[in-house]
Amino acid sequence: MKFSKKILGSIALICALAVAGNAASDKVTWKLATSWNAEFPPFTDSVANMAKMVEEMSGGEFQIKVDAVNKHKSAFGIMDMVKLGQYDMGHTASYYYKGKDPVLLMFTTMPFGMNALEQYAWFYFGGGMDIMQKSYEKHGMYAFPGGNTGVQMGGWFRKEINSLDDLKGLKMRIPGFAGEIFAKLGCSVTNIAPGELYTSLERGTIDALEWVGPGMDVSMGFHKIAPYYYTGWHEPATELQFVVNKAKFDKLSDKNKAILKTAMKTAAYDMLIQNYDMSATAWDKIKTEYPNIKIKSFPKPVMDAMRQANADLIAEQSANNPEFKRINDSQQAYMKKARAWTNIGEFAYIRDNQ
Amino acid sequence: MKFSKKILGSIALICALAVAGNAASDKVTWKLATSWNAEFPPFTDSVANMAKMVEEMSGGEFQIKVDAVNKHKSAFGIMDMVKLGQYDMGHTASYYYKGKDPVLLMFTTMPFGMNALEQYAWFYFGGGMDIMQKSYEKHGMYAFPGGNTGVQMGGWFRKEINSLDDLKGLKMRIPGFAGEIFAKLGCSVTNIAPGELYTSLERGTIDALEWVGPGMDVSMGFHKIAPYYYTGWHEPATELQFVVNKAKFDKLSDKNKAILKTAMKTAAYDMLIQNYDMSATAWDKIKTEYPNIKIKSFPKPVMDAMRQANADLIAEQSANNPEFKRINDSQQAYMKKARAWTNIGEFAYIRDNQ
Numbered sequence: 025m026k027f028s029k030k031i032l033g034s035i036a037l038i039c040a041l042a043v044a045g046n047a048a049s050d051k052v053t054w055k056l057a058t059s060w061n062a063e064f065p066p067f068t069d070s071v072a073n074m075a076k077m078v079e080e081m082s083g084g085e086f087q088i089k090v091d092a093v094n095k096h097k098s099a100f101g102i103m104d105m106v107k108l109g110q111y112d113m114g115h116t117a118s119y120y121y122k123g124k125d126p127v128l129l130m131f132t133t134m135p136f137g138m139n140a141l142e143q144y145a146w147f148y149f150g151g152g153m154d155i156m157q158k159s160y161e162k163h164g165m166y167a168f169p170g171g172n173t174g175v176q177m178g179g180w181f182r183k184e185i186n187s188l189d190d191l192k193g194l195k196m197r198i199p200g201f202a203g204e205i206f207a208k209l210g211c212s213v214t215n216i217a218p219g220e221l222y223t224s225l226e227r228g229t230i231d232a233l234e235w236v237g238p239g240m241d242v243s244m245g246f247h248k249i250a251p252y253y254y255t256g257w258h259e260p261a262t263e264l265q266f267v268v269n270k271a272k273f274d275k276l277s278d279k280n281k282a283i284l285k286t287a288m289k290t291a292a293y294d295m296l297i298q299n300y301d302m303s304a305t306a307w308d309k310i311k312t313e314y315p316n317i318k319i320k321s322f323p324k325p326v327m328d329a330m331r332q333a334n335a336d337l338i339a340e341q342s343a344n345n346p347e348f349k350r351i352n353d354s355q356q357a358y359m360k361k362a363r364a365w366t367n368i369g370e371f372a373y374i375r376d377n378q
Numbered sequence: 379m380k381f382s383k384k385i386l387g388s389i390a391l392i393c394a395l396a397v398a399g400n401a402a403s404d405k406v407t408w409k410l411a412t413s414w415n416a417e418f419p420p421f422t423d424s425v426a427n428m429a430k431m432v433e434e435m436s437g438g439e440f441q442i443k444v445d446a447v448n449k450h451k452s453a454f455g456i457m458d459m460v461k462l463g464q465y466d467m468g469h470t471a472s473y474y475y476k477g478k479d480p481v482l483l484m485f486t487t488m489p490f491g492m493n494a495l496e497q498y499a500w501f502y503f504g505g506g507m508d509i510m511q512k513s514y515e516k517h518g519m520y521a522f523p524g525g526n527t528g529v530q531m532g533g534w535f536r537k538e539i540n541s542l543d544d545l546k547g548l549k550m551r552i553p554g555f556a557g558e559i560f561a562k563l564g565c566s567v568t569n570i571a572p573g574e575l576y577t578s579l580e581r582g583t584i585d586a587l588e589w590v591g592p593g594m595d596v597s598m599g600f601h602k603i604a605p606y607y608y609t610g611w612h613e614p615a616t617e618l619q620f621v622v623n624k625a626k627f628d629k630l631s632d633k634n635k636a637i638l639k640t641a642m643k644t645a646a647y648d649m650l651i652q653n654y655d656m657s658a659t660a661w662d663k664i665k666t667e668y669p670n671i672k673i674k675s676f677p678k679p680v681m682d683a684m685r686q687a688n689a690d691l692i693a694e695q696s697a698n699n700p701e702f703k704r705i706n707d708s709q710q711a712y713m714k715k716a717r718a719w720t721n722i723g724e725f726a727y728i729r730d731n732q
Contacts, residue, residue, distance in 0.1 A: 282434035301503035
């Protein structure tokens with residue numbers, strides 16, 4: 025039996041195409057830069073969880089290599105590196121880039137804003153995702169929720185705050201929009217590197233600071249030197265972001281797009297739950313080992329003044345920036361109806377079981 | 379140029395193996411049975427969302443066909459059909475099967491138990507998933523969270539409940555563990571088919587009923603005939619379940635296992651958020667169109683009596699069933715520390731922003 029070269033060639037070609045078409049076409053290796061050090065749970069767990077899901081769901085065909093800050097040296101340069109394509113994607117917090125574009129801060133959290141469930145409902149069912157994509161499009165990237173901390177605590181204070189007067193001259197480490205609010209109320213607001221926070225608080229360089237919540241605060245040790253732990257108001261649902269280079273994402277196969285989107289979404293939800301567990305466990309430990317710690321809420325006149333300062337800041341931004349106003353209007357309208365449900369649902373349940 | 383038959387045969391075999399090994403091995407079509415009618419949002423959306431993610435992430439290689447109750451005619455037979463392999467998987471609520479195995483009700487929700495965030499933290503970080511797998515293993519299947527309703531409302535009442543006396547002889551539709559509690563307090567507890575609930579309430583065949591929350595209640599129209607809407611206590615975080623035939627799951631490729639698990643997890647979280655949005659939107663509509671509706675909480679003596687009746691029921695079950703006791707102990711211990719965090723975190727934030 026004889027076969028011509030032509031037939032043999034055809035067989036080989038069909039065979040090669042079949043293998044290539046079905047197996048090799050989706051092979052992708054991506055690089056991701058984070059705003060965090062290599063070990064910074066639960067933020068870094070969200071990234072690792074996402075990358076692991078992508079690898080497993082693609083049968084190893086889609087791999088994401090993660091570089092932490094110690095590697096790329098640019099905690100707050102994630103947007104630029106992703107925009108320029110130095111990294112395919114990043115994991116960061118949108119509000120770090122308010123200097124670049126003020127509207128970006130609104131995709132992380134807002135003082136007196138939505139809690140985590142309300143905010144996810146706004147993102148996924150209240151138009152928030154479309155709004156966020158429009159704001160990120162002009163920076164050449166897509167943005168996706170990247171993990172939520174839930175309500176952050178108001179911070180650790182060495183002295184009790186009984187009135188607005190107690191805030192005058194108070195030296196506090198509190199960054200961002202909330203820092204501007206405290207500054208308006210007469211605080212001396214400073215920023216200090218994380219590694220120096222404990223010593224600064226211990227030595228009285230600062231009188232107070234905010235970090236995150238029990239789960240992430242416990243390893244910092246603030247509870248050993250500041251007995252007043254204030255409840256939250258300024259970051260009710262801090263959402264991190266996965267940012268993805270638009271051109272790179274658009275080039276992915278439909279399958280890899282679906283895998284990446286689902287993995288990012290799941291990792292974001294998972295981080296909210298992980299941080300809930302971390303905070304429950306850490307608060308249990310803190311209150312057992314340091315029974316002198318007192319949970320306080322700011323007195324009503326202080327809360328009212330902070331609420332007014334926040335409204336003033338939003339009004340200033342909105343007056344100069346129609347996009348800021350449009351996004352704030354969408355969030356406020358959604359929060360109004362979501363909070364009415366929260367009040368008779370989740371809130372009433374906990375209230376009636378005290 | 380000549381090739382022997384043997385060489386040609388080898389080339390063909392290599393070619394076939396290459397194609398099969400890389401492409402065809404994961405081709406899977408599964409059948410899923412639900413406990414719901416074809417259109418029953420958000421429950422049916424959770425299933426459709428999961429199946430869509432599986433299809434897209436597998437590039438169409440893994441398909442899940444969904445049969446609703448109108449097809450298989452057995453809303454409460456999902457476990458049996460999945461166990462026997464008539465369906466590969468199902469979407470149902472674990473507490474429907476407490477007659478088969480009392481411990482199964484604890485994976486849905488418990489009166490006065492954990493809220494949704496607390497319960498997900500218990501499942502994923504507090505040992506709950508392992509406990510659930512052990513309980514389902516003896517029924518030949520795996521179970522996974524399938525979507526959470528969040529806090530369910532306490533129900534629609536035609537008359538206000540001011541004391542325990544008002545419950546005596548009250549005719550109420552409320553199934554499950556909560557029904558047993560109301561029966562202990564002197565209610566006449568009945569079950570009525572969903573399609574007859576509105577007419578029964580309107581004609582006084584029953585005085586009260588519970589369904590879910592604003593998002594799922596609004597289309598039933600109860601707010602038109604019962605002006606008292608009570609806050610929740612009996613189903614603080616109703617989690618549906620995906621149940622999967624163990625042998626079928628074990629036979630999936632690692633890739634398809636990862637795809638299915640991630641899709642189920644994401645769909646479950648998504649349903650919690652979707653139902654939050656549905657309830658926010660529906661409650662906004664109800665309170666605008668029916669301003670006479672009054673939100674009420676049961677008076678403290680009634681809540682205390684319900685709490686005691688619940689504790690008695692749990693004690694009875696635990697005395698006869700070491701597995702029930704073990705699961706309840708795990709949930710109670712986890713809830714204790716999670717609730718302490720809820721109180722100073724999510725709860726305090728909403729409380730201080732009333």
